[in-house]
Amino acid sequence: MIKENKNIKKSSCFLILIITSVILQSCATLFPNLNVSDSPEKSRLITSDIQNFYGAFDLAIKDTANAKEIFNENYFSVGSKGLNDFYKSKIHSKEKFSNFVIKYQDFYQSIRTNVSDITDLKKQIFKNFNKFEALYPNAVFPDVYFLIGRFSSNGTISKRGLLIGTEILGRSDNLNSENWNMDILRISMDRNHIRVTVSHELVHFNQNKMKNGNTLLWKSIREGSAEFIGELISGETDADYKAFKGKEIQVWNDFESDMHKSIWHSWQQSSEKRPKNAGYWIGYTICKAYYEQVGNKNKAVYDILHIKDYIEFYKKSNVKEYIKENYE
DSSP: OOOOOHHHHHHHHHHHHHTTTTTSOOOOOOOOOOSOBSSGGGOOEEOHHHHHHHHHHHHHTTOGGGHHHHHIIIIITTOOHHHHHHIIIIIOOHHHHHHHHHHTHHHHHHTHHHHHOOHHHHHHHHHHHHHHHHHOTTOOBOEEEEEOOSSSOSEEEETTEEEEEGGGGOBOTTSOOTTSOHHHHHHOOBGGGHHHHHHHHHHHHTOTTSOOOOSHHHHHHHHHHHHHHHHHHHSSOSSOOGGGTTTHHHHHHHHHHHTTSSOOGGGTSOOSSSOTTHHHHHHHHHHHHHHHHHOOHHHHHHHHTTOSOHHHHHHHHTHHHHHHHHHO
């Protein structure tokens, strides 16, 4: 362990701040698509950055005073284009990254086997890709980069493809988590959830036909549609919505008051008023209500991924009646 310094002291505060939002990170900013194919089988699952990370990790824990330089030389400087994008959007600081990893080295060491080889998940990932193609024949399929970060995101996208923060997705029942930081323990997700996060991000990558906006309604549908369609292809949502049970009407009523406002943060974070990821749940519910109105999976998915008028889509979903029928 390195001697605790100012940045290390900030690590615990950092974990507390992200615990309410890290499960899902906003992914709606889209880029021109590069290196994509209309065939799922042409996507590459790129894991070289994980191998590079652990090579650097082994050196850094033996020379903690030079950890920043070691990670820079052996991880970031030799990394993929996906890692470069992930660094810019989620990691931000090599110093904070190295301090964080060294401070929580027991955790990173414990998940090593789980994240170093994802061969067993490949079949299910591509099965989900094929399901998406069947639902949405216009789909494009990018490369998928599996990366190691500092607990800032389990998944996002860039013009290069899907960027998966694999360290958050490395937990399994057979791991000894006795020495894990409590916040890390709560934030971390099961390894089998990797396929779900990949599906969620694949939908985001295909949202380039949806009109941009700046309201809570727009943002909720953008995020919630990735949840809903991701569930259609993987069988699960990226977030856990158990905390909404019994609070659906209250959250919905709050949303109706805020839906036209240009806000988002308060609908992503946990508060006394509502559970975390409320905006995602709202958008998911609107899309699900629309799907039940249409009754045709392919048409519903096409319509969702081509929304031009979010208020019109909201009205067509008849979501108010859906809320009443299911939650009152």
